[in-house]
Amino acid sequence: MSGSEDLNLVTAINQTLRQELTRDPQVRVMGYDIGPIGGVFRATDGLYDDFGDQQVIDTPLTENGLIGAAVGMAMRGERPVVEMQFLGFMYNAWGQFVYHLANLHQKTGGLVKVPVTIRATFGGGIKPLPFHSESTEAYLMHTPGIRVVCPSTPYEAKGLLAASIRCDDPVIFLEHTKLYRAFREPVPDDDYTLPLDKCRLVQSGQELTLITWGNMVHVSQEAVNELGADVEIIDLRSLAPLDVEPLLESVKKTGRCLIVHEARRTAGPGAELSALISEYAMEWLKAPIKRVTAFDVFFPDNQVEDIYLPGTERVKSGIEALLNYQF
Amino acid sequence: MGKTKWTEVRPNEDYFRILNPDGTLNGKLPRVSRKELLRWYQVFVETRTFEDIAVRLQRRGVLSVAAVSRGEEAVGLGAAAAMKAGDWCFPSYRQNSTLLYWNAPIDRAMAGLMGNSPEHIREQLPIDADQLPQVTFMPYAVFLGANIPLAVGSAMADRLAGRDSISVAFIGEGSTSEGDFHDGLSFAGVFDAPVVIIIQNNQWCISMPASKQTAAETFAQKAEAHGIPHQRIDGNDVFAVYQTVKQAADRARKGNGATVIEAVSYRMLDHNTADASEVYRTEDEAEYWKTLDPFERFEKYLLAEKIIDGNTREAMAAEAETWLREAIDRGRAVPPTPATAMFESHLIGEPGWSERHQRAELAAELAGRNPLVDFTGEGL
Numbered sequence: 001m002s003g004s005e006d007l008n009l010v011t012a013i014n015q016t017l018r019q020e021l022t023r024d025p026q027v028r029v030m031g032y033d034i035g036p037i038g039g040v041f042r043a044t045d046g047l048y049d050d051f052g053d054q055q056v057i058d059t060p061l062t063e064n065g066l067i068g069a070a071v072g073m074a075m076r077g078e079r080p081v082v083e084m085q086f087l088g089f090m091y092n093a094w095g096q097f098v099y100h101l102a103n104l105h106q107k108t109g110g111l112v113k114v115p116v117t118i119r120a121t122f123g124g125g126i127k128p129l130p131f132h133s134e135s136t137e138a139y140l141m142h143t144p145g146i147r148v149v150c151p152s153t154p155y156e157a158k159g160l161l162a163a164s165i166r167c168d169d170p171v172i173f174l175e176h177t178k179l180y181r182a183f184r185e186p187v188p189d190d191d192y193t194l195p196l197d198k199c200r201l202v203q204s205g206q207e208l209t210l211i212t213w214g215n216m217v218h219v220s221q222e223a224v225n226e227l228g229a230d231v232e233i234i235d236l237r238s239l240a241p242l243d244v245e246p247l248l249e250s251v252k253k254t255g256r257c258l259i260v261h262e263a264r265r266t267a268g269p270g271a272e273l274s275a276l277i278s279e280y281a282m283e284w285l286k287a288p289i290k291r292v293t294a295f296d297v298f299f300p301d302n303q304v305e306d307i308y309l310p311g312t313e314r315v316k317s318g319i320e321a322l323l324n325y326q327f
Numbered sequence: 328m329g330k331t332k333w334t335e336v337r338p339n340e341d342y343f344r345i346l347n348p349d350g351t352l353n354g355k356l357p358r359v360s361r362k363e364l365l366r367w368y369q370v371f372v373e374t375r376t377f378e379d380i381a382v383r384l385q386r387r388g389v390l391s392v393a394a395v396s397r398g399e400e401a402v403g404l405g406a407a408a409a410m411k412a413g414d415w416c417f418p419s420y421r422q423n424s425t426l427l428y429w430n431a432p433i434d435r436a437m438a439g440l441m442g443n444s445p446e447h448i449r450e451q452l453p454i455d456a457d458q459l460p461q462v463t464f465m466p467y468a469v470f471l472g473a474n475i476p477l478a479v480g481s482a483m484a485d486r487l488a489g490r491d492s493i494s495v496a497f498i499g500e501g502s503t504s505e506g507d508f509h510d511g512l513s514f515a516g517v518f519d520a521p522v523v524i525i526i527q528n529n530q531w532c533i534s535m536p537a538s539k540q541t542a543a544e545t546f547a548q549k550a551e552a553h554g555i556p557h558q559r560i561d562g563n564d565v566f567a568v569y570q571t572v573k574q575a576a577d578r579a580r581k582g583n584g585a586t587v588i589e590a591v592s593y594r595m596l597d598h599n600t601a602d603a604s605e606v607y608r609t610e611d612e613a614e615y616w617k618t619l620d621p622f623e624r625f626e627k628y629l630l631a632e633k634i635i636d637g638n639t640r641e642a643m644a645a646e647a648e649t650w651l652r653e654a655i656d657r658g659r660a661v662p663p664t665p666a667t668a669m670f671e672s673h674l675i676g677e678p679g680w681s682e683r684h685q686r687a688e689l690a691a692e693l694a695g696r697n698p699l700v701d702f703t704g705e706g707l
Contacts, residue, residue: 032532033534036534036606037606040602058534058539059539060501060535061505062505063505064505064506088470089470092473092505092507128392132469266681295669296673296681298673300668302442303443303664304444304666305442314698314699318699320697321697
């Protein structure tokens, strides 16, 4: 008989890493500050002591080197799990990210597999320093050859991270810093995985389909609850590839679609979602598609952060605008 | 794992040093006036005072995070004293002494640390152009190592324009692992860029000891392969730093190209206020480094030379506390940055449709109106 434990998201990540390091000796957790200190968010807390420096590898400070070396190890049979301390530090690694992480499998005609998972913290709301709050999923989604996964709860985090690590494709696994310690929920002790290519129905509704992911799942739920509106909320979970059919089905049912993301608007993830829905569900729409997003600017200084990020009020505005719309 | 060639606890002291830890001399002093020596002492005092206040403000929730340079002040200070008006500086986040030496406006710095936008700060705390520091400081590099190619390009521009000003960049030892460091050095070497790159080796890159950043014996050696002269010095000896940077700067001004200097020091405190270094390093180490403290050493020398007396520190600290408090209070008194500031300084000229539209959305939202009711593109 196994039970479950109430865990927050960062502890769920820690336990999953522990589970995978135990299950598969080829799993190598890599990154800087992941050893004795256990990561700046303590996601790798205790792993160095328990698994040693051959499986938990503290590396020099070079993101490009880190991703390139992880791919090199992966193509020779290892299964690296890289910690990218902040997604905003990954710009230095764009070369290895595109040339090798994303492209090597295709370039070798499928001969070389790249089972690398890159855990990157992302998202705003904790008022840190510049480039510590990026929501630049769109850069990632625009790159073929990689999976982009984003859990929104501790339970989801465990199942999706285990699946990402076991997946033979490269996966960018986005962990929202605001969610790390936001809340706890029961997480089974047992090993389980969740599908990497399926979105999740958060709650069903009849009047509007709200598509979101990450911390915005919670902001959106709050907005919907405050309005008492009959809204269907879908958590994408996987940003690449997109699980399109359930989105279209939902929009065909509700006739309205609101996309909520923390990323900037122009050419953001919402642009692709909006395009897909207008291409394939136009005839069912009772209102135009709307996007609730951050603004098209660099992540602003701390004092403006809360107004920059979409909050419950902005999401409520989006829902109301669509529900009140008349053709 | 490569074998550790040296340790962060007791790095090899086979480096250039003028002032011994006990305040006695190990070599010939550079020519520095008594007045200038007093100024250096004052900046030491100001730096520690400023950083103490910053940490206190962080603990009280006024600042979200604060990084200090305790024990490393001589690096930024000695280098600052070797710069000239017209030079450009590309700091990391541990050169408060450089900023204070060049009279960088602390009120503005504080308003920035509190999360105000640069445009808003300039508007709220106006300064006459001739009151600005005569060395130009770029924003500190949060993205590690990225300031090196930038500084090299800046130096190339000086060379192309025939100016005798130089660029001075600071980088931590950890950041020399970044490709950017080597990218910059490739250019600096090939183009004889008038740049001085100072590796402020404080032994710790958050939790990563210097020994895990490189298998080379020193960080200075990294310049060797780029054909750039390099020197490893005692970074806790302000005279050694000053003299080495001065010589490098002179060479650069004369068109003889770049220099890399590894200043060996130690991060006495946490990486920043979000860190907890007791998790990954021992007290013993800090005890050893306390004996090499750059300020104590310099103070001993000045006392022995009767340039200061037993009361100087306290008097200067009181003076620093007063003016820094005033400056910090001015920074803290800046009203919050308006939300519309987020749109500033992205593109020059008239805003395009999306920016106009999003500005209108923000205005509507701030006015309590629904910002998402435009369904025609004709505006709210």
